[in-house]
Amino acid sequence: MSSDVSWIDISVTLRSGMVHWPDDPPVSIVRVRDVAHGDPATLASLSLGSHSGTHIDAPLHFLADGVGIDSMPLDATVGRARVVDIVDPVTVTRDELARHDPRPDERILLRTQNSSRVWGTDRFVPDFVSVSTAAARLLVERRVRTVGVDYLSVGSHEVHRLLLGAGIWIIEGLDLARAPVGEVELVCLPLRIANGDGGPARAILRPVHERNGR
């Protein structure tokens, strides 16, 4: 199924000194061997929190009996998805989300004002747009499959517990500034970390044109 539509990278670049959740470990990528210094190969040591940059939360991140990231069904984050524009500058409200009519089994990516304002700085942005408890309840009621957000957290601890407890997979840390609104094809996979509470991920998407069939 070839296509002339280019993939768009919606993950953020991992690098030393990048923004991270305030209490989480920083990202450090250090070359421990370097051909420029006479070594036969170049090689880096990586040190980072499991929720650095673009990543997926596993249920066990908040639920003692939840499964790890290595048990995530691959199609939770690969396949058809929908990008919706959230205009509220403070929070994702239930009313605004309801207007987009989230559907059962849908993978839904919420493009807020975060995407255009948070990723240009290495400083943590505390007043990012997050999902309200009422909006999280709507996602649970509608039994969506996956929700993606464009900063380092989907919302409060309660929001995490509601979503993860309902079996909804959470992608955090997306940069949706260049993502088209509407139906897309999504490919996003976390590192396969044994019993991991989360995993850094690469995420890409491209628009779906209905003439290609569903």
Ligand SMILES: [Zn+2]
């Ligand atoms: Zn996370």
